[in-house]
Amino acid sequence: MAGLALRNLVKKFGNNTVVHNFDLEIQDKEFLVLVGPSGCGKTTTLRMIAGLEDITDGEIFIGDRLVNDIPSKDRDIAMVFQNYALYPHMSVYDNMAFGLQLRKFPKAEIERRVQEAAKILSIEHLLERKPRALSGGQRQRVALGRAIVREPKVFLMDEPLSNLDAKLRVQMRAELSKLHQRLQTTIVYVTHDQTEAMTMGNRIVVMKDGYIQQVDKPMNLYHHPKNLFVASFIGSPAMNFLRVRVVSEDGFLWLVNSSTRLQPAPAHQEALKMRIGQDVILGIRPEYIHDESAFIEEFPFWSTDVMIDVVEPLGIETNVYFSLGDDNLIARFKGNSDVRVLQRHKVGFDLLAAHYFDPETQEII
């Protein structure tokens, strides 16, 4: 078992820097997820840890060992890829055993490890089959099994679930979390899917354009994003953003745009006072925009009348789309809401849960 230390990792392809000063400690037994949009440098970072990509600058420690100059096969890591990469002519057993056979492990030890991994993954009954006779989910389990038998210090996983259909992905997500608890080992996991990141990671690294944006526990990322990018990337449906001007009138602060004026919550007024006369971006998650209710009577200055564009009933909740000035917003109402398309409706903003961002720097205020 081992943690990792990544010290100021830099990766350049020619003149193009795709990973900038990536600096992070990963704890022993941690499930760490790298998440971000396509091309942000996740896979390159993982491949540098794996030793599959040279590093331009920086240091990588696995446990206490500096591995910069240690070849991939000697780094005590196991990788699981998106495309499983199983050998089609070999049985499941042989696919799992092959790496150990190459390393000249004793037969009995190989047998023990394969059987144990097969049991953990519930694929004992599939050991004699060839990969073509397996479902996608079963193949992915074999790929995991092949990594598990190595008993590596660290698992590196690159989008291992992205070839599975949506239902199986949800199932395998939970299985990977269970597997992590059971193996008690360090996992570094790459995905572009924020739901996967949120549901599996002990901690999440959000990346953009080769830079780390924020490293945090899932709920901290959700409730305390450091900038506009993290706020918009984490959460589904995404956080709403509304450009408003901070105005002082009759001794009160107001947030004003062409079609509404709202009063910020007392907790935010101190910071907003510094910006009177300036624009800010108000961010609010869909679940904090409420249907007509007692809430609105309680906070009359946090509500406004809107025209409903689209209603998406999802069962337990209903997504409601509307526009406010130039901004398109989404609210998440209870499933039994009687909201109707193309009708005017009063919605209430729980501004205690609002975030404010600087439009220039995009940082949280």
Ligand code: ATP
């Ligand atoms: P995705 O989710 O699409 O896999 P990613 O976040 O994993 O994206 P990387 O694959 O790490 O992104 O790529 C980061 C950047 O580095 C991209 O702009 C990519 O085009 C570039 N890149 C990756 N590999 C090479 C290479 N071998 N030569 C040149 N540029 C590369």
